[in-house]
Every structure is written in C-alpha cells, then in structure tokens.
Amino acid sequence: MSDIEIIKAKRAGFCFGVKRAVNITFKAAKKGKGVFTLGPLIHNPQVIEKLCKEGVCPTENTEDRNIQTLIIRTHGIPLELYQTFLKKDFKVIDATCPFVKKAQQYAKLLCDEGYQVIILGDEKHPEVKSLMSYAGKDAIILDSNQELQKIKNKKRVGVVVQTTQPTNLLQEFIGKLVSRVSELKVFNTICNSTALRLKETKEIARRVDLMIVAGGKNSANTTQLATLCNASSVKTYHIETSSEIKKEWIKDVARVGITAGASTPEWIISEIESRIRDIGGNGDNGYPHESGRN
Amino acid sequence: MSDIEIIKAKRAGFCFGVKRAVNITFKAAKKGKGVFTLGPLIHNPQVIEKLCKEGVCPTENTEDRNIQTLIIRTHGIPLELYQTFLKKDFKVIDATCPFVKKAQQYAKLLCDEGYQVIILGDEKHPEVKSLMSYAGKDAIILDSNQELQKIKNKKRVGVVVQTTQPTNLLQEFIGKLVSRVSELKVFNTICNSTALRLKETKEIARRVDLMIVAGGKNSANTTQLATLCNASSVKTYHIETSSEIKKEWIKDVARVGITAGASTPEWIISEIESRIRDIGGNGDNGYPHESGRN
Numbered sequence: 001m002s003d004i005e006i007i008k009a010k011r012a013g014f015c016f017g018v019k020r021a022v023n024i025t026f027k028a029a030k031k032g033k034g035v036f037t038l039g040p041l042i043h044n045p046q047v048i049e050k051l052c053k054e055g056v057c058p059t060e061n062t063e064d065r066n067i068q069t070l071i072i073r074t075h076g077i078p079l080e081l082y083q084t085f086l087k088k089d090f091k092v093i094d095a096t097c098p099f100v101k102k103a104q105q106y107a108k109l110l111c112d113e114g115y116q117v118i119i120l121g122d123e124k125h126p127e128v129k130s131l132m133s134y135a136g137k138d139a140i141i142l143d144s145n146q147e148l149q150k151i152k153n154k155k156r157v158g159v160v161v162q163t164t165q166p167t168n169l170l171q172e173f174i175g176k177l178v179s180r181v182s183e184l185k186v187f188n189t190i191c192n193s194t195a196l197r198l199k200e201t202k203e204i205a206r207r208v209d210l211m212i213v214a215g216g217k218n219s220a221n222t223t224q225l226a227t228l229c230n231a232s233s234v235k236t237y238h239i240e241t242s243s244e245i246k247k248e249w250i251k252d253v254a255r256v257g258i259t260a261g262a263s264t265p266e267w268i269i270s271e272i273e274s275r276i277r278d279i280g281g282n283g284d285n286g287y288p289h290e291s292g293r294n
Numbered sequence: 295m296s297d298i299e300i301i302k303a304k305r306a307g308f309c310f311g312v313k314r315a316v317n318i319t320f321k322a323a324k325k326g327k328g329v330f331t332l333g334p335l336i337h338n339p340q341v342i343e344k345l346c347k348e349g350v351c352p353t354e355n356t357e358d359r360n361i362q363t364l365i366i367r368t369h370g371i372p373l374e375l376y377q378t379f380l381k382k383d384f385k386v387i388d389a390t391c392p393f394v395k396k397a398q399q400y401a402k403l404l405c406d407e408g409y410q411v412i413i414l415g416d417e418k419h420p421e422v423k424s425l426m427s428y429a430g431k432d433a434i435i436l437d438s439n440q441e442l443q444k445i446k447n448k449k450r451v452g453v454v455v456q457t458t459q460p461t462n463l464l465q466e467f468i469g470k471l472v473s474r475v476s477e478l479k480v481f482n483t484i485c486n487s488t489a490l491r492l493k494e495t496k497e498i499a500r501r502v503d504l505m506i507v508a509g510g511k512n513s514a515n516t517t518q519l520a521t522l523c524n525a526s527s528v529k530t531y532h533i534e535t536s537s538e539i540k541k542e543w544i545k546d547v548a549r550v551g552i553t554a555g556a557s558t559p560e561w562i563i564s565e566i567e568s569r570i571r572d573i574g575g576n577g578d579n580g581y582p583h584e585s586g587r588n
Contacts, residue, residue: 167473175469178480179461179489184468186478195473 004280017097121162222261298574311391415456516555
C-alpha cells in the first residue's frame, strides 16, 4: 500500500453556534435531571446519541410532565411557540444560534418597517419556519430565483436569508429581484462560517481524488457540501461515521480531502482521518506524512 | 425601388421628464424676457436651437446681469449650487425631472440613515453630479461591477442609480455587491421609460436589417440605444437629423427600425421616417404600407 495524503478542511466541523449550543446542553445535563431538547439539538445523530447518554434526550411532546428544563435548539423555533413555553412550569434555555437570532430580529424589523418580507431558504427547514414567525403574515419563502415570478408589482421588498444558504444563490436571487422592485432592503444573514466552509471545500475538492464529507444525513449544510463536491466531478462520499468507509474507496487514491458540516464533532472527523490513514498505509507505519492541516 | 417596411419604436422620443421641462421652458419664454437655462435644457442640439429662437438660450454664467429667470435643466444640479441661486436676484424655475428629484431625495435619505452611499452611474454625467451632492461626503460613484473591489468591510451600504442606467448593469452590480455587505438598501431609481425603451429597441433590432437611432450625440441614453443595437449585430446609425441619412444606407434594405432617445422631439423622428420612405420608394407613391407603429 502506498502512502496516502490527506487534506482536511480547516473549517470542518462545529461552527460557533453549534459549539455554544452543545456546551450549554452538556452544562445543563450536569446541573440536574429532566433536561430535554425540543427536537434534536443539532442535525447530527451521533452527537444526539451522546447527549442522550448524558441524560438529555430530544422530545417533541412539551406536555410531558418529566420536563424540568427545555432547551431550544440551534435552528430556533417560531415566536408563538416560544411564547407558549413561557407560560409552562418548566425552565427554558434558549440555545438558538446567535446568528439565527439576529436573522429573526431582522425579519421582524423589515416587517415593522412595512416591507414585503421574503425569506430565501428551504421552507421545510426549522430555521426558516422560525424566521417566518417573525416576518409578518404576508411574508413568503422562496428557495430559488426561478420562483421570482411570484413577486409582482411589489414596491418595497425586504429579504433575509437562511444562514446556511450558499452565497451564489443569494447573488443570483438578489440580482434578479432588484429589477422587479422600487426599493429593496437585504440583510445578508448568511453565516460567514458557512460561506468560508463551502469555499474551502470547493478548493480542496479540486485538488484531490476523493472527498469524504462527514456529517448527519439530515444536515442541510453537510448535504450542501456533498452536492458541491459532486458538482466538482470528484468522487464523493457523504458519511456519518468512519465505520462507513470501505477499503475499495481508498484503492488507487493518492489524495483524499475531508470536510464536515457545522454539526459534525471533532471526534468523528478524527476517527475518519485515522481510518483513512490505516487503510491508506500510513497510519502507524512510521512514515513521515502531512499533518492533515493545510 | 422596392417598398420599405418601417418599424418605429412606440417609446421613441420625449419621456415624461423631458416633455415637462420643454413645456415649462416654452411657457416661460412666452411670459417674458431674460429667460435662460443653466446649460442645455436637454441633450438635444436641435431642441436647444429652437428654444434659442424663442429667446431662451443656455448659459453657464450666472453672474450675467441679463438673467431674470433661470431654468434648471432635467438632469438637476448640485444642492450647493441650487442654494447659491436662492440668494440671487433672478427667479429660479426648477425643471429637474421628477424622477431625478426622487433619486436625489433617496440619496439624501440613505445618507441620513447612515448608509455608505454608492451611486451607480457615470461620474461625468450632470445627473450623477447632482445626486452626489445629496449623498454625503463619503459617497462614491461606481460605473460597473468591476469597480466593486473598492467596497471592502462595509457593513451598511445604500445604492441609488442614475435614472438612465441599463437594468442588466444594476442586476449584475447588486448581485455581486450583496455578498460583500451585511446590509444593503437599494432604491431602484432606473426610470421605467428608459428600461422599456431599451427593451423595445432590442426587440426591434432583432427584426430589422437596419436601425436608425435618433438623438443628440451628447445624449447618454441615445448613445446607449445605439450601443445596444450595435451589440445585436444589426447595422446601426446614430443620427441627429434626417439630413444625415444617405441613400446607400437604404439600398437593399427591406426593414428599417427607428428608435430615439428621451430628448429627441417627435418632429425629428417624423422627418426621419418620411425621408426613409422617400428613399425607400413608398413615400407618396400611393402604395399601401405599415402605419409605422407596431
């Protein structure tokens, strides 16, 4: 077996908001019993499993009498739901990503200023559902510039963006929208870490023979990374853990790139890296190799 | 000679703002002597000549004791200049296009709201110079998306557009700008009549063998129409009057398109149409032909 070169994205894994939410939750777990998250805290099954072992499980049933503390996940929740929780007996800890909270406030501001609010994002995503609740009853969700024909005779349009949307979609969308309206106010709420992760991943995908994208199959931003790599015509696998890696993937491969979504923990990325090195023949074989960081 | 078909743009010639300014000026000429326009009222030498015959000539020298009434032209003037006029002995009539006035107010609003103001337009154009005076001392003028690297680390950016800019430039510019800023507010101040005239001209250019673009050589919007036609690969002539038309242009031509800038009067367009019909062989020859409107 020949030595394999691994290029790992510097920005792979936990972003600021996820790190913060996971820390808050582990801290709450230590403090007492009856701690639940409303739905999965982040889109990563392995982290959720680990949290469950610490005694913090996801729940959808807020009538459950066992709830003493309810943690609101990174994606945020609709305003009305939040308000009902304030009347309940349990304590609420808000682990909504601060960047999502900012986007919620911008959606409300645009609505208060009388703009027709557009949310650019995936209507099924919990973040977008939370944003909608702040954007007023006339707000609409669009997920591509093909949908722009829905905007007719609008004078004042305000836009907020799902924090994990790709920048090029925003660029195309706003470029087309501006000619259809008299006044346009845009809060570019795309999270910088998402944009930089996508950019770095794209650059790595160009330089390798194989890309491993690590993260929850239910994670939108991880799936986006995998889609991006596939579009670069490099062989790509989207996996959740190292156990999914097959030896034949690595066969005849000189360079492997590793990237990971914002909700993928460092230990999963490390395990993947080790497994590739083991299969690739430069695990503990004493040969000098790249540090894995570039 | 064979019959020639003429397709004349419905939106050729005077726009709302120009019509208004010319009417104001002819009315002022009738009322009394000592009426001057500050620079040429519109960018059309033939109209200016006609106004001069009525006794209203352009002047740049506002110290001239003969001035009793000074008319401000369609493109507007810088705010500071306007303020100095209010202290003078002469009467000021403001014939600034109402759409340009709106753009001036939007530039001021963006500045008052603390945005870094960008004016998208030609820095040499009098309208853009007038807009600048309302946009605050930090405002900058950009005329293409190539210049966007000048925008670095800007958080809140506000944009107004020279009213005669093409829509596709605005689209490209805003599409690129949005990814460089956190907050973007755009007043799409492109005049609808400019956009529609460009659109109609483009459609006609596709269907004819020859395009005649009528209007002042010093008119930005007329020049833009000529550039657009040339880009459509149709043989194009930008002329000011019918006397410039040469017989050989019409030879072997079946269909001619006529368009004209916003400052081109109807009588110039009519003379051009007649001259083409005369050369093309269906002037007063009794043959049935198209009405010239489509």
